[in-house]
Amino acid sequence: MSNHHQHEVVIVGAGGAGLMAALYASRGADTAVISKLYPTRSHTGAAQGGIGAALGNLEKDTVEWHTYDTVKGSDYLGDQDSIEFMAKEAIPVVYELEHMGLPFSRTEDGRIAQRPFGGHMNKETNKPVTRAAYAADRTGHMILQTLYQQCVKNEVNFYDEFQVLDLIVEDGKTAGVVAVDLSTGELHTYHAKSVIFATGGHGRVWEVTSNAYAYTGDGVAIAARKGIPMEDMEFFQFHPTGIKKLGILITEGVRGEGGVLINGEGERLMDKYAPNAKDLASRDVVSRAMYIEAREGRGVNKEKHMYLDVTPEVVNKYAKSDGRTNPDGTPYVTTAEEILTKLPDIIDFCRTYLGIDPVKQPMPVQPTAHYAMGGIPTNVYGEVVIDEKNTIMPGFYAAGEVACVSVHGANRLGTNSLLDIVVFGKQAGKKAAEYSKNNKYPSFPDDAKENTQKQVDHILNSDGSESAADIGKEMKSVMMDHVGVFRTEEGMAKAVEKIRELKERYQKVGVTDKGKVFNTELLNVWELGCLLDSAEITAVSALARKESRGAHAREDYPKRDDKTWLKHTLAWMNDDGIKLGYKDVQLGKYEPKERVY
Amino acid sequence: MDISLKVFRYNPEAGRTKPAYDTYLLNGVDPTDRILDLLEEVKDYHDGTLSFRRSCAHGVCGSDAMRINGVNRLACKALVQDLNSNSITVEPILGLKVIKDLIVDMKPFFDSYKSVMPFMINDDIPEDGKERLQSIADRERFDDTTKCILCAACTTSCPTFWSDDKYVGPAAIVNAHRFIFDTRDQAAEERLNILNDESGVFRCRTAFNCTEACPREIHVTQAVAEVKQAIVSGVIK
Numbered sequence A: 001m002s003n004h005h006q007h008e009v010v011i012v013g014a015g016g017a018g019l020m021a022a023l024y025a026s027r028g029a030d031t032a033v034i035s036k037l038y039p040t041r042s043h044t045g046a047a048q049g050g051i052g053a054a055l056g057n058l059e060k061d062t063v064e065w066h067t068y069d070t071v072k073g074s075d076y077l078g079d080q081d082s083i084e085f086m087a088k089e090a091i092p093v094v095y096e097l098e099h100m101g102l103p104f105s106r107t108e109d110g111r112i113a114q115r116p117f118g119g120h121m122n123k124e125t126n127k128p129v130t131r132a133a134y135a136a137d138r139t140g141h142m143i144l145q146t147l148y149q150q151c152v153k154n155e156v157n158f159y160d161e162f163q164v165l166d167l168i169v170e171d172g173k174t175a176g177v178v179a180v181d182l183s184t185g186e187l188h189t190y191h192a193k194s195v196i197f198a199t200g201g202h203g204r205v206w207e208v209t210s211n212a213y214a215y216t217g218d219g220v221a222i223a224a225r226k227g228i229p230m231e232d233m234e235f236f237q238f239h240p241t242g243i244k245k246l247g248i249l250i251t252e253g254v255r256g257e258g259g260v261l262i263n264g265e266g267e268r269l270m271d272k273y274a275p276n277a278k279d280l281a282s283r284d285v286v287s288r289a290m291y292i293e294a295r296e297g298r299g300v301n302k303e304k305h306m307y308l309d310v311t312p313e314v315v316n317k318y319a320k321s322d323g324r325t326n327p328d329g330t331p332y333v334t335t336a337e338e339i340l341t342k343l344p345d346i347i348d349f350c351r352t353y354l355g356i357d358p359v360k361q362p363m364p365v366q367p368t369a370h371y372a373m374g375g376i377p378t379n380v381y382g383e384v385v386i387d388e389k390n391t392i393m394p395g396f397y398a399a400g401e402v403a404c405v406s407v408h409g410a411n412r413l414g415t416n417s418l419l420d421i422v423v424f425g426k427q428a429g430k431k432a433a434e435y436s437k438n439n440k441y442p443s444f445p446d447d448a449k450e451n452t453q454k455q456v457d458h459i460l461n462s463d464g465s466e467s468a469a470d471i472g473k474e475m476k477s478v479m480m481d482h483v484g485v486f487r488t489e490e491g492m493a494k495a496v497e498k499i500r501e502l503k504e505r506y507q508k509v510g511v512t513d514k515g516k517v518f519n520t521e522l523l524n525v526w527e528l529g530c531l532l533d534s535a536e537i538t539a540v541s542a543l544a545r546k547e548s549r550g551a552h553a554r555e556d557y558p559k560r561d562d563k564t565w566l567k568h569t570l571a572w573m574n575d576d577g578i579k580l581g582y583k584d585v586q587l588g589k590y591e592p593k594e595r596v597y
Numbered sequence B: 001m002d003i004s005l006k007v008f009r010y011n012p013e014a015g016r017t018k019p020a021y022d023t024y025l026l027n028g029v030d031p032t033d034r035i036l037d038l039l040e041e042v043k044d045y046h047d048g049t050l051s052f053r054r055s056c057a058h059g060v061c062g063s064d065a066m067r068i069n070g071v072n073r074l075a076c077k078a079l080v081q082d083l084n085s086n087s088i089t090v091e092p093i094l095g096l097k098v099i100k101d102l103i104v105d106m107k108p109f110f111d112s113y114k115s116v117m118p119f120m121i122n123d124d125i126p127e128d129g130k131e132r133l134q135s136i137a138d139r140e141r142f143d144d145t146t147k148c149i150l151c152a153a154c155t156t157s158c159p160t161f162w163s164d165d166k167y168v169g170p171a172a173i174v175n176a177h178r179f180i181f182d183t184r185d186q187a188a189e190e191r192l193n194i195l196n197d198e199s200g201v202f203r204c205r206t207a208f209n210c211t212e213a214c215p216r217e218i219h220v221t222q223a224v225a226e227v228k229q230a231i232v233s234g235v236i237k
Ligand SMILES: Cc1cc2nc3c(=O)[nH]c(=O)nc-3n(C[C@H](O)[C@H](O)[C@H](O)COP(=O)(O)OP(=O)(O)OC[C@H]3O[C@@H](n4cnc5c(N)ncnc54)[C@H](O)[C@@H]3O)c2cc1C
Pocket: A012, A013, A014, A015, A016, A017, A018, A034, A035, A036, A037, A038, A039, A042, A043, A044, A045, A046, A047, A048, A049, A050, A051, A052, A139, A140, A162, A163, A164, A165, A198, A199, A200, A201, A210, A211, A212, A214, A218, A219, A249, A251, A370, A371, A399, A400, A401, A402, A414, A415, A416, A417, A418, A419, A421
């Protein structure tokens, strides 16, 4: 195989967003997908609970309600036109997944099953609405498998286990990427008309995380190094229920099925913090509640974690006191068997990692770093927009967790990411193919590899006086402590300073493996560089925002400040640090008001 | 606790052309640590050249199937305490070419997967554009085989596969089963034809290794038997 390739559309990433983009782009253009993992290893496969769409299979639901819930969930930072677009597209796209063969769980009358999820409400009953379409508790696995199957069917071109290290831009136009073939260590160049980044998130910046080892912010870092600003990076979601210490996610679907959070004193803690939605309030609200309980000494054994209880007795007790009913109006009562069929993987995780049986014992949980609301700024067509005026960068697209449309604003609702990846993956794929039909190949520089080769050589030739593992640990710990669930001026300033120090030290990290074949040590070090860039952009953006909104909760500025801060952050990474700018939020019919659940 | 971790090493590029083992003594290991945590510890602090695949770290992505004390498991789903031993041996899965250390060539495995048409064939969609209906029971019929994460633990535990790399292997059959028994699919016959081939399902000698190896607890042998049954009887039920 020659090391130079040409494809009209090159997609980086083979998770839900990348594969959906590939299905659409390949219909109209010569398309290739490059992925550092085998496609089916992508993190979309870890998603559990469901994909949001107002199908109304079990009770009344509307696109308007979905839109409103998402706007409110975003703490009014989401762009309302984009949110409405997504909520509308949700319905046909979920049916499309079913048509592709996705094995959704089913209702009694054979329709796609749906369950309640945090922040999604029925506006008539004022109770959580059944909006999350699901396939047991492995919805993401089924989405990933189904999309990959369709790609196999459509003979989409894949470069599996190739890692992209650079984006090539010529005269302001996207011209391709540079990637390393992991099995040979050779650098390959890809000349393209359009490039779509669908590289996922960067949750490995934090110590306790639900995210895969592969979640190292490669897309964010590569784009930022090319002068593309990152939007709203201070907003990073902590999911309330990660397995104690390990961070492995316990889906919100557990609470959707009636599970409740209990503090060390045996009390249901959400009564106090969200009297109406209770355990199904938005994630930022629940994570903060747990954090406060722990700080005030009401954690389990006075430690940091709480119990998540989904034993049938406890579920039924609280379902009764909440007046929860089935779609036919009868009282909601569950059994251990029903829980087992609806949440088999969760049960398995708990048995494997905790040695406990969740239908008999409560699960120890704590907030875990989970999801990047921020990322590469795009419009609803996946086109990357690079300034305050939303100027489009020709030929560059982004979709999925790496992108910021922005539909999640300051806090994403559960089920809206699986939705985001398929809706905007599809749009990006279509648009990239269309662009490549209407444009010639831009010129491709002869020295395209040079920048990448330099980075690789730098690591290979470094004296290695610093350890990548130590730097990684220090980064994770400072980000967890100071740019986590709660934040202060002092803490964040400390974090910024620390990250800069770590970036200096990073220059001296070396590797013992000097080989070419699967040099995973080298790539881990390169990825650490991406994590540090992601961490710095996050911390600097967070430090500047002097208010509390969604996932960005400041103890020194506890209130949301719409007068000054109802705007998106844009952060440019330069040689001498991070430059910040801001752009308007697309408002609409929902006026910002106080968020209560 | 202290663990002696013996790891298979192979890296022709660096002159390690003969498979051999390195042993690392790890102190202060928590019994609830994953084998993957131990490998990470070795890579971080003992030998950075040790190479293996991993991503999700909780048993859902299928990256890190390996032989742990002689049994195929996911390194991220096997805890130290599950092994009841202070000496742990980690080796690559068998039957696929080793490229470096614990990394094997997965291409033949994915080629077998692709050979069974692992995708839904059915272009009829309801006129209203909504979902096709399927009863809870019909959905349940193939639930078990939808769980496959393509980790290759089953296929590479199969004695038939070790002796004959043309055999499609249990993982491919599991993925065919997932469609054959899905009431929405219309290409069962073609798939059954493919699996009736000389490299197909009748190579299976019902060794049961696959079922034991599956980290997702799929009843692999049963799925294979159901496919055989469907070929023999011509009836899918
Ligand atoms: C445990 C868990 C549970 C979740 N549950 C839900 C849920 O119930 N509902 C919901 O809506 N959301 C959920 N989410 C969030 C959602 O799953 C993710 O945000 C979403 O799947 C991301 O999809 P993606 O396509 O953007 O990225 P991914 O699926 O992660 O794919 C990223 C791809 O990029 C590739 N890649 C990365 N860097 C490079 C590089 N440098 N070169 C080449 N390739 C590269 C990777 O190989 C991979 O193929 C969950 C997340 C987690 C972690």
